Amino acid sequence: MGRRARQAGRTLRSLPTARKAAALLAIARELRAREAEILAANARDVAAAQDAGLPAHMVDRLRLSAASLAAIAADVEAVAALPDPVGEQTEARRQPSGVEVSQRRVPLGVLGVIYESRPNVTVDVAALALMSGNAAILRGGKETVHSNAALEDAIRAALEGQGLPAGAVQVIRDPARERMLELLRLDEYVDAIIPRGGAGLHRFCVENATVPVIVGGIGVVHIYLDESFTRDPADVERAAAIVRNAKVQKPSACNALDTLLVDRAALDALPDVLRPLLADGVDLRADAESLGALRGAGLAAAPAADTDYGTEFLALVASVRVVSGLDEALDFIAEHGGHTDVILTRDAAQAERFVGDVDSAAVMVNASPRFNDGGQLGLGAEVAISTQKLHARGPMGLRELTTTKWVVRGEGQVRG
Amino acid sequence: MGRRARQAGRTLRSLPTARKAAALLAIARELRAREAEILAANARDVAAAQDAGLPAHMVDRLRLSAASLAAIAADVEAVAALPDPVGEQTEARRQPSGVEVSQRRVPLGVLGVIYESRPNVTVDVAALALMSGNAAILRGGKETVHSNAALEDAIRAALEGQGLPAGAVQVIRDPARERMLELLRLDEYVDAIIPRGGAGLHRFCVENATVPVIVGGIGVVHIYLDESFTRDPADVERAAAIVRNAKVQKPSACNALDTLLVDRAALDALPDVLRPLLADGVDLRADAESLGALRGAGLAAAPAADTDYGTEFLALVASVRVVSGLDEALDFIAEHGGHTDVILTRDAAQAERFVGDVDSAAVMVNASPRFNDGGQLGLGAEVAISTQKLHARGPMGLRELTTTKWVVRGEGQVRG
Structure with a gap:
C-alpha cells in the first residue's frame, strides 16, 4: 500500500x-x-x-x-x-x-x-x-x-x-x-x-x-473577563452571550470553554454573565471567591477542586476563578493554556498585551473561542486541528x- | 530543566x-x-x-x-x-x-x-x-x-x-x-x-x-546531464566544473554529488566532464555503458554495483549511469532522490519539467547542488538541514x- x-x-x-x-x-x-x-x-x-x-x-x-x-x-x-x-x-x-x-x-x-x-x-x-x-x-x-x-x-x-x-x-x-x-x-x-x-x-x-x-x-480554553467589559450593561450581555456560546453550543468541541477567569473588580457582574449557563444545565465549579458571589446572587455552583483548572471538560462543565487583573490571568493561562484563549476587554492596551503574551493556537479579543475552526477562520475546510x-x-x-x-x-x- | x-x-x-x-x-x-x-x-x-x-x-x-x-x-x-x-x-x-x-x-x-x-x-x-x-x-x-x-x-x-x-x-x-x-x-x-x-x-x-x-x-544527490548541455565546448567545461564542485569541494557534506545520470546522447562528452574528478582522486563507479565510454577515453573507473545507486557516499566516491533521456532520469530520481537534484540543460522546457516533477528539498537548473545551504539560499545562518x-x-x-x-x-x- x-x-x-x-x-x-x-x-x-x-x-x-x-x-x-x-x-x-x-x-x-x-x-x-x-x-x-x-x-x-x-x-x-x-x-x-x-x-x-x-x-x-x-x-x-x-x-x-x-x-x-x-x-x-x-x-x-x-x-x-x-x-x-x-x-x-x-x-x-x-x-x-x-x-x-x-x-x-x-x-x-x-x-x-x-x-x-x-x-x-x-x-x-x-x-x-x-x-x-x-x-x-x-x-x-x-x-x-x-x-x-x-x-x-x-x-x-x-x-x-x-x-x-x-x-x-x-x-x-x-x-x-x-x-x-x-x-x-x-x-x-x-x-x-x-x-x-x-x-x-x-x-x-x-x-x-x-x-x-x-x-x-488535549487543549484547554480560557476566557478572561476584564472589569472594563462589565461597565456597560450591554457589554455584560455580550459577555454572557460569548460565555454561553463558548460552553453550550457544542460542549464536545475542543474549542469549547473550560475555565472562566474573572477580574476581581468585575465580580459584581459575574452572576449576570453566568446565569444563562445554569439554564442550560452547566455544572459550574467555582473558587471560594467566585462561589461566594454566585451563591450570594442565588446561583447554584459547586466548589472547584484543583483538578478543575487546566482540564478539558468536553462536556457541560466549566470552572470559574477570580484573578487580580490581567497579570494574574496571563500567568494562569501560561500555566494552563495552549489551545484557544479569549480576553473580553474594552482596554486596547490590555488586548494587545493579551494577544502578545498568550502562546495559544488562537488568541481572541471580544469573540467566542468557537471561532477557532477551519471554516470560521476562512480555510474553507479542515482535515484536522493541530x-x-x-x-x-x-x-x-x-x-x-x-x-x-x-x-x-x-x-x-x-x-x- | x-x-x-x-x-x-x-x-x-x-x-x-x-x-x-x-x-x-x-x-x-x-x-x-x-x-x-x-x-x-x-x-x-x-x-x-x-x-x-x-x-x-x-x-x-x-x-x-x-x-x-x-x-x-x-x-x-x-x-x-x-x-x-x-x-x-x-x-x-x-x-x-x-x-x-x-x-x-x-x-x-x-x-x-x-x-x-x-x-x-x-x-x-x-x-x-x-x-x-x-x-x-x-x-x-x-x-x-x-x-x-x-x-x-x-x-x-x-x-x-x-x-x-x-x-x-x-x-x-x-x-x-x-x-x-x-x-x-x-x-x-x-x-x-x-x-x-x-x-x-x-x-x-x-x-x-x-x-x-x-x-x-540520509539524502541522495543527483545531477542529470542532458545532451543539450554538451553541444558547446564551453558548456562541457561548465558541466565539468559543476560536477567537480559538487563532488570535491566538501565530500562529507549532505549536498555533495552521489550519482551522475548522463543522457545517452551526451555520452561522448562524459570523459571530458569526469576527467577533472579523477585528478582529485574520486572513485568512479559506472554502469556498463558509461564504463565503456570512460575506459575508451583512457579514464579509470570501476563497474558499479546496484548498491552504488540511491546511496549517499559522503566521501570521494560517485556513481555514474546512462539514461535514455529526461523521462528515464525523472523515473530514476523519483526512485532514489529526495535531497538535492540538478539538471544541466539548455532546453527550457526540459528544465521546467525537471523542476516540476522532481520532489526534492532543492531542485536546481545549471548550478552546483552545493548551493543547497542556508547561507547560499539567503537564510543568513542555519541551525540544521531538514x-x-x-x-x-x-x-x-x-x-x-x-x-x-x-x-x-x-x-x-x-x-x-
Missing part, C-alpha cells in the same frame, strides 16, 4: 487544479449514484454496533442517511471549489553567487490518516488530500469497516473513471491493531500521520510512530497539507 | 529584536573575554579524546583554537544582525461572521538540540534559538563535556548580565544516554527536537522521541524556528 501510494502521489503532485477538481466532482457523483449500496453497507455496521451493545450516541455517530450522504457529497464539491495552494511560488531573488532562488509549494506526498467511528471522515479526508495533490492511506474505526469499504469503492471508481491511479486513496480494511502500527512506522512511504480522535489515539500515535505525527488532542507547534498550528486546510521545495536556477555557477 | 526552559521561553518570546540582538553581542563579548578558560576546558576534552584513542580527524573536529573561537564569536554577531521573523503578521481579513482574523509569527518555544562532537554547535544553536525567541536545551557529544560546560558558563553569564533568564540556554552536562532519552520524551516542555549528526543519531531520535523531531539524515517534509524542508534558519498563532478580533461576536 505504501509503494502504491507513493507512485500515485507522483501522478497527483503534478496534476493541474482543474483535473483535481474534476476528480472530486466525479467522487461526489459516484457517492450519489451508489447511495443504496453505501447505505446498505452502513446498515451492516450499525446492526453490528447495536448487537455489540455500543451506546446509542456512538451508534448515531456512525450512522449514515440519504441526507447525510448527500451532505458529504456536497462537501466534496465545496472542496473542489477551494483555491489550490500547490504551485504557489515566492518571488525569485538573486543571491550574491548569481543563482536565483525561490520556494515553490508542493504536496506533502502521502498522508496517513487514522480516525475513529465517523465514516464521513473517509470522504472528507480523501477530498482534501486529493485537492492538495496528496495520496492518502486511511485507517478508520473497526465499527465502520463495511461503510468505509463501500466509500472506498466509490472513490476508486471515480478516480479510475478520471484516469487517475486507484492507489491515490486506499483504505486499510483489516481492523487489526497491527495494521495501524505498521502504518505508523511506514516512514519510507508515508510523509505525515494525522490522527483524528480522542487524546488516547493521539498519544498512541506519538508513542508508536516513526512517521512524523501532527498531534491534536495543537502542536511544528508544521501547522490550529485548523489544517489544503495549504497545511503542503510543503515547499527550493528552486535554484543558475548559469553554470559553482560554490566558491 | 524543562520547566526552567519553558519559563525562560515565556520571557524570550516577547523580547524586542534589539534586546535579543544585544544579548547575542554580549555572548560574543563574553566568549572573547573567556578565551583562556574556554580553550583550557577544550584542551581537557582534546587530551581525553587522544587518550581514548579517537582517530585524528575526530580529535580535530572537537578542537578549538583562538582563531576558531573568534570565528564563533563573529558568527554570533552575524546572527544578531539578521532580520527577526517574530511578530510578522498576515494582513487581517474580515470573515462573514464579522471577526477579523490574521496569523502572527511566534517562537516555537523550547528547542531540544542533540549533536555530536563539534563544540561550535553549542554556540551557533544558542544564538539562533535566542534570536528567534526560543529557549534551548542542548545535548552535545560526550567528547566535548568540558568545552560545552565552559561555553554554557559564558552564555549564561552574558544572559544574566543582560537581565535575561539563565534557563534560556541549558546544556545537559551528564553524558549518560538516559539523559538524552529523557529529553526525547519531554513533550510536556519541549516543542521540537533537532538532531545534528549522522543518520544513526537521527534514526535514534525518530525511534525514541515523543517530542516532534525534525529529521535530517530532509523531511513537515514544518521545514531544506536549510532551517530563524524563520524555521518559529510557528504561528491565530489572532481573532471581534466586537462581541458569537458563532451561529
